[in-house]
Amino acid sequence: VEKGGKPSELAPIDVLVTTADPTKEPPLTTANTVLSILAVDYPVDKIACYVFDNGAAMLTFEALAETSEFARKWVPFCKKFNIEPRALEWYFARKVDYLRDKLSSSFVCEGTSCNKGSFTTWD
Template identity: 45%
Template structure:
């Protein structure tokens, strides 16, 4: 085994990446569609805020926005996960342009705000406050176990949550499809 591995040590391969040349090679219209599927089943075993951070980081990829689709499948049919993604959709309207404008490489908001190796400015503070507000609302809903009326804004959200009735269980529930 030692003899077989020595050839790699005698002639190592060094690669250099040039990401700035990628734009010269491919135009945005040449990029293939990026479809990401996120599956979850239990909001207590897989906290919705973690699933939301995953989806937000995928949506913030440096990729043509019209080519990125994120699909979330919640097999447990949880209103908590739906609420988390409704909140994430509102936050994404601020987070995604911020990532593109500042050329942020760490695109998960949780990770970005927990590290201190980035520049702080008033806009960063504003985005962090929006994220913390979203996170606290989602965590409060998960702690209480239901989405109260104080968090539901508008008829469209009210209609989406009206599907959760007394007969709605994790094992037996109708299909709920929501597009954000």
């Protein structure tokens, strides 16, 4: 559903992410890929992300479980403050001041969890 209550005319899409061996394909890479898909600017009821792990690695499973929890905070945060790029790896790796002209007290408080004083908890 788009803004204004109209149904979205965008087609539903399924995105498949494959992985097999965490020693050759680091789970962080898979996690960043999934997080980027979840953060895409597309109606949430029109996109699905599936991970096929042929290696059934516990390390990959645990990394994706953490990614899922983090996405619950990161995706709304990106949408609220118009964060681009939404891929964490790209966002933090570049030497660009993404906050220029975007810095507000609500951004700082939400991004740093000023209630608890800890950036890592995002509560």
